[in-house]
Amino acid sequence: MIRPKREKPGAPSFSKFVQLFGLLMTLVYLGLGLFILFADAETLNLNMTKEFKYILGGILILYGVIRFMKVYQTITKKERRRYEE
Template sequence: MLRPKRDDERPQPSMLSKFARIFGIIMTLLYIAMGIFIVFAGDRMNLDMPDSMKYALGGILILYGIVRFVRVYNSTRSNRNRYED
């Protein structure tokens, strides 16, 4: 007969997986911040590119940051479910 696992029997996430999760979150925030910076502060920084290029690059960085966030969130959630089973 199967018995439920006690808290001390569940495997804990490794230090590497914790670091990867934190690094993923930091990079997500960095990509989103760079995208916002390019869109809004591009004029003050005298970036030598047309406005349409600034908006496109900023939008791509913001979207990529959101995609990375979703991937980190899903992997964290799936790892958490794996350790709870």
């Protein structure tokens, strides 16, 4: 059985960067979805109907929430593993 290498406590890791990037992208998707939902047509400068604007904004917000749940699960799973060791 191959065991993964243990990282030194306090050492910066790539997984921490991935977690922070995941949280940042969550904020980007949520912010973009809210912007599309509440921005008027002149601000967006796009030729789209109101219905499409609401659908696109809702999908981006929903994807942001799902992405946050995945990132949160990975962070808490790693924290639980750290406490169990």
